[in-house]
Amino acid sequence: MIATALVSDPKLLMLDEPMGGLNAEERQFILDLLRDLNSSGMTLLIIEHVMSALLSIADKLLILDYGRVIFDGRAKEALEDAKVVQAYLGVEAESLRN
Known part of the structure; x- marks a missing residue:
């Protein structure tokens, strides 16, 4: 599917779950x-x-x-955001620091 989209040389490529169902090697290829x-x-x-x-x-x-925005910013800062940590890890950010 990605190859088909690239034929037209787009400036914007939109992908929905490109890593879905891929093994580690395939995921790395896509990345x-x-x-x-x-x-x-x-x-x-x-x-x-x-x-x-x-x-x-x-x-x-x-x-x-x-469906609610909990983070909008630089990727490097995402894992330092308490709401992101809570949503993805199910723990309070403070407990990760201790």
Whole structure:
């Protein structure tokens, strides 16, 4: 599906769960491809539940929890946000620091 979308040389590529159903090797292949596309100037809009994958390629994240925005900012700062930690790990951010 990604190859089909790339034929028209888009400026924006929208992907819904591109890591879904992939093993670790396939996931890495897709991450490398997306990183290369982004480096070449293409904007990527990705809906994904694999947060670690997004953190390795995204500059900015908008994170939803049950349809509500809980984070909108730099990817590097996402895991330091208490609401993100609570939503993804189910623990209070303070307990991770202790």
